[in-house]
Amino acid sequence: MNGAVGARGTRRAVNGPVLAAGCVLWRRSEPSGRLEICLVHRPRYDDWSHPKGKLKHGEPALDAALREVLEETGHHCVPGAPLPTARYLANGRPKEVAYWAAEAAGGSFVPGSEVDRVSWLVPEAARARLSQDRDRELVDALLALLPDL
Numbered sequence: 001m002n003g004a005v006g007a008r009g010t011r012r013a014v015n016g017p018v019l020a021a022g023c024v025l026w027r028r029s030e031p032s033g034r035l036e037i038c039l040v041h042r043p044r045y046d047d048w049s050h051p052k053g054k055l056k057h058g059e060p061a062l063d064a065a066l067r068e069v070l071e072e073t074g075h076h077c078v079p080g081a082p083l084p085t086a087r088y089l090a091n092g093r094p095k096e097v098a099y100w101a102a103e104a105a106g107g108s109f110v111p112g113s114e115v116d117r118v119s120w121l122v123p124e125a126a127r128a129r130l131s132q133d134r135d136r137e138l139v140d141a142l143l144a145l146l147p148d149l
Contacts, residue, residue, distance in 0.1 A: 017094035021065035022052025023102035047131035075107035
């Protein structure tokens with residue numbers, strides 16, 4: 001069968017959307033225990049977003065999401081529930097990004113050319129800093145999953 005695997009494992013036509021995956025990375029701050037969300041700054045676009053990136057050929061979306069979190073933030077993570085898939089146009093082509101909630105499990109950030117800064121922010125501050133409304137919606141979805149945090 002000719003096609004590519006969609007963000008959540010469905011078959012897509014080869015000329016379908018660009019497939020990507022990422023996570024809304026979170027942790028409990030020390031010592032308050034408050035929820036903090038990790039945002040990445042991409043100097044190429046001068047924007048703040050959640051860690052994400054394109055799937056490699058044959059790579060499952062969740063594997064790509066975990067790889068991208070590690071590459072962009074330096075943190076390992078424990079994936080949780082899926083979050084809404086973002087669908088939008090990027091450079092005139094449809095893009096589909098599958099997201100998961102993911103708890104940080106240790107690591108440290110090293111700046112690079114793709115991501116030069118990360119910020120751990122409480123949800124209200126993360127919503128304010130995010131460059132795209134679709135990324136703010138992911139914060140809301142995370143908060144709905146983690147009401148006790």
